[in-house]
Amino acid sequence: xxxxxxxxxxxxxxxxxxxxxxxxxxxxxxxxxxxxxxxxxxxxxxxxxxxxxxxxxxxxxxxxxxxxxxxxxxxxxxxxxxxxxxxxxxxxxxxxxxxxxxxxxxxxxxxxxxxxxxxxxxxxxxxxxxxxxxxxxxxxxxxxxxxxxxxxxxxxxxxxxxxxxxxxxxxxxxxxxxxxxxxxxxxxxxxxxxxxxxxxxxxxxxxxxxxxxxxxxxxxxxxxxxxxxxxxxxxxxxxxxxxxxxxxxxxxxxxxxxxxxxxxxxxxxxxxxxxxxxxxxxxxxxxxxxxxxxxxxxxxxxxxxxxxxxxxxxxx
Amino acid sequence: xxxxxxxxxxxxxxxxxxxxxxxxxxxxxxxxxxxxxxxxxxxxxxxxxxxxxxxxxxxxxxxxxxxxxxxxxxxxxxxxxxxxxxxxxxxxxxxxxxxxxxxxxxxxxxxxxxxxxxxxxxxxxxxxxxxxxxxxxxxxxxxxxxxxxxxxxxxxxxxxxxxxxxxxxxxxxxxxxxxxxxxxxxxxxxxxxxxxxxxxxxxxxxxxxxxxxxxxxxxxxxxxxxxxxxxxxxxxxxxxxxxxxxxxxxxxxxxxxxxxxxxxxxxxxxxxxxxxxxxxxxxxxxxxxxxxxxxxxxxxxxxxxxxxxxxxxxxxxxxxxxxxxxxx
Numbered sequence: 001x002x003x004x005x006x007x008x009x010x011x012x013x014x015x016x017x018x019x020x021x022x023x024x025x026x027x028x029x030x031x032x033x034x035x036x037x038x039x040x041x042x043x044x045x046x047x048x049x050x051x052x053x054x055x056x057x058x059x060x061x062x063x064x065x066x067x068x069x070x071x072x073x074x075x076x077x078x079x080x081x082x083x084x085x086x087x088x089x090x091x092x093x094x095x096x097x098x099x100x101x102x103x104x105x106x107x108x109x110x111x112x113x114x115x116x117x118x119x120x121x122x123x124x125x126x127x128x129x130x131x132x133x134x135x136x137x138x139x140x141x142x143x144x145x146x147x148x149x150x151x152x153x154x155x156x157x158x159x160x161x162x163x164x165x166x167x168x169x170x171x172x173x174x175x176x177x178x179x180x181x182x183x184x185x186x187x188x189x190x191x192x193x194x195x196x197x198x199x200x201x202x203x204x205x206x207x208x209x210x211x212x213x214x215x216x217x218x219x220x221x222x223x224x225x226x227x228x229x230x231x232x233x234x235x236x237x238x239x240x241x242x243x244x245x246x247x248x249x250x251x252x253x254x255x256x257x258x259x260x261x262x263x264x265x266x267x268x269x270x271x272x273x274x275x276x277x278x279x280x281x282x283x284x285x286x287x288x289x290x291x292x293x294x295x296x297x298x299x300x301x302x303x304x305x306x307x308x309x310x311x312x313x314x315x316x
Numbered sequence: 317x318x319x320x321x322x323x324x325x326x327x328x329x330x331x332x333x334x335x336x337x338x339x340x341x342x343x344x345x346x347x348x349x350x351x352x353x354x355x356x357x358x359x360x361x362x363x364x365x366x367x368x369x370x371x372x373x374x375x376x377x378x379x380x381x382x383x384x385x386x387x388x389x390x391x392x393x394x395x396x397x398x399x400x401x402x403x404x405x406x407x408x409x410x411x412x413x414x415x416x417x418x419x420x421x422x423x424x425x426x427x428x429x430x431x432x433x434x435x436x437x438x439x440x441x442x443x444x445x446x447x448x449x450x451x452x453x454x455x456x457x458x459x460x461x462x463x464x465x466x467x468x469x470x471x472x473x474x475x476x477x478x479x480x481x482x483x484x485x486x487x488x489x490x491x492x493x494x495x496x497x498x499x500x501x502x503x504x505x506x507x508x509x510x511x512x513x514x515x516x517x518x519x520x521x522x523x524x525x526x527x528x529x530x531x532x533x534x535x536x537x538x539x540x541x542x543x544x545x546x547x548x549x550x551x552x553x554x555x556x557x558x559x560x561x562x563x564x565x566x567x568x569x570x571x572x573x574x575x576x577x578x579x580x581x582x583x584x585x586x587x588x589x590x591x592x593x594x595x596x597x598x599x600x601x602x603x604x605x606x607x608x609x610x611x612x613x614x615x616x617x618x619x620x621x622x623x624x625x626x627x628x629x630x631x632x633x634x635x636x637x638x639x640x641x642x643x644x
């Protein structure tokens with residue numbers, strides 16, 4: 001088990017390294033740099049050269065990459081040109097915001113999706129199961145971009161929820177947490193509901209499959225009530241295929257939260273990276289991409305552990 | 317129930333396809349025609365009865381600006397403008413296009429007809445998604461086919477690579493690849509560029525499945541026989557093995573198309589998609605990205621509804637229970 005975790009950690013380090021290096025080099029290769037993007041085309045040649053020298057943008061790509069790498073080993077990820085602050089200071093706050101959004105959405109999706117999946121998967125007929133199925137098909141056709149637009153629309157019309165941002169300026173102290181939760185509802189639902197639909201469909205399919213197996217028939221024949229079989233005996237084997245999807249969901253979660261962050265003005269990693277890409281803020285782009293890769297690595301590791309919990313065969 | 321919903325899905329997709337083909341006839345005007353006196357004007361609803369209760373052929377009341385600052389409009393009930401059917405190469409228009417235009421879905425912030433832009437935008441958005449899905453299919457078939465046929469190290473390397481691309485959040489990859497190129501490009505270049513980027517991001521999902529199918533088909537008698545008869549690897553792969561992945565491909569494409577529709581919308585929404593005045597569903601949503609659109613001009617959000625309907629139609633048509641929708 002320890003060897004397994006170590007191996008996964010090594011792969012994760014490699015992933016983070018590859019992703020941040022690639023994004024640094026790609027951003028440097030892009031036409032235009034931070035200087036042209038921020039000074040515009042009318043700046044004098046001397047002013048541009050001075051600025052390039054100050055930020056080290058006049059060095060060759062190879063030289064800049066070497067410098068960045070040497071510093072990164074000491075956990076110094078360079079300076080954001082746009083914010084004039086170290087990347088190391090900028091990212092944690094934004095990354096935490098994205099993590100709050102993603103984890104809440106995943107929790108929401110699990111809590112809503114799995115039980116409803118067991119319910120609709122264990123009943124062939126019935127109004128409730130049909131309703132759940134229909135709701136899932138509708139939500140599957142509403143990716144986070146559309147759910148967030150729809151929810152913001154509802155919020156703007158009804159005034160039930162704030163339509164953007166993460167906190168109200170006026171609220172401090174004990175009310176702050178409540179305020180955060182209030183702001184979190186729309187973005188978390190926007191990311192979480194399509195995921196819930198996906199989990200519901202998977203869980204329903206898995207439950208139906210397991211119920212068809214001989215051991216369920218045998219248990220029923222011994223007189224165990226149907227609902228008890230569904231919710232206890234069939235539950236664990238039915239969770240296996242669903243648990244194996246969680247590893248793929250992490251990427252989905254990050255992609256989905258990007259659209260939602262932009263639309264609901266949630267100050268997360270996606271929004272930071274978008275701004276950095278637009279301004280050709282090379283080190284910040286590399287930092288954001290690397291952080292995203294860290295999320296990804298943790299997510300897949302976490303999902304492997306969950307899979308190991310419900311499926312002994314996966315522990316090998 | 318299942319058969320019914322499937323029929324509904326097929327109907328939706330057929331209507332969407334028909335709209336794409338008939339766009340120039342359906343749209344009352346080109347995408348960049350502006351009505352400077354009617355910014356953010358609401359839809360004109362066709363009436364058949366006037367205020368006195370008399371019946372007429374379908375007609376509209378023109379909008380008059382009631383409050384320029386708030387962009388509030390009122391119907392001018394004194395003038396009836398009849399609709400003109402099948403004239404000038406358009407299915408239906410107002411008989412007085414310059415002063416009282418027929419606006420099925422109102423106008424946007426620049427005074428452009430939302431319905432016309434939506435219909436022409438369908439060509440761009442759906443065309444791009446389809447082109448990208450076909451691209452994914454070609455790349456995926458190539459990579460998966462070679463990996464499954466060759467086996468060994470080639471297989472290992474190619475599959476590690478696809479696993480790597482698959483685990484990356486597709487939206488970020490597309491974003492990064494798009495952003496390293498000049499931010500403002502002509503529309504045709506953006507179309508080709510996005511199609512290639514999406515094709516690359518979507519290809520691993522196809523490559524994996526193709527590889528599995530090719531691997532198992534390879535050992536079947538007909539493949540062995542073809543090989544024994546001297547078929548070259550390329551011929552064996554293209555003539556015999558890849559055709560067996562048709563069913564899988566068909567399903568995969570219907571999963572990728574919705575994902576690509578949404579990906580285009582997301583990129584255009586954040587300003588990395590098509591330039592103005594090109595109409596795509598994403599650029600239209602970007603124009604709607606302000607609070608007044610949500611509160612006062614809901615017709616600006618019609619591309620979002622169109623996107624939902626098309627994706628739902630595709631999902632119903634193939635009875636899709638999964639979603640690639642959020643992969644990109």
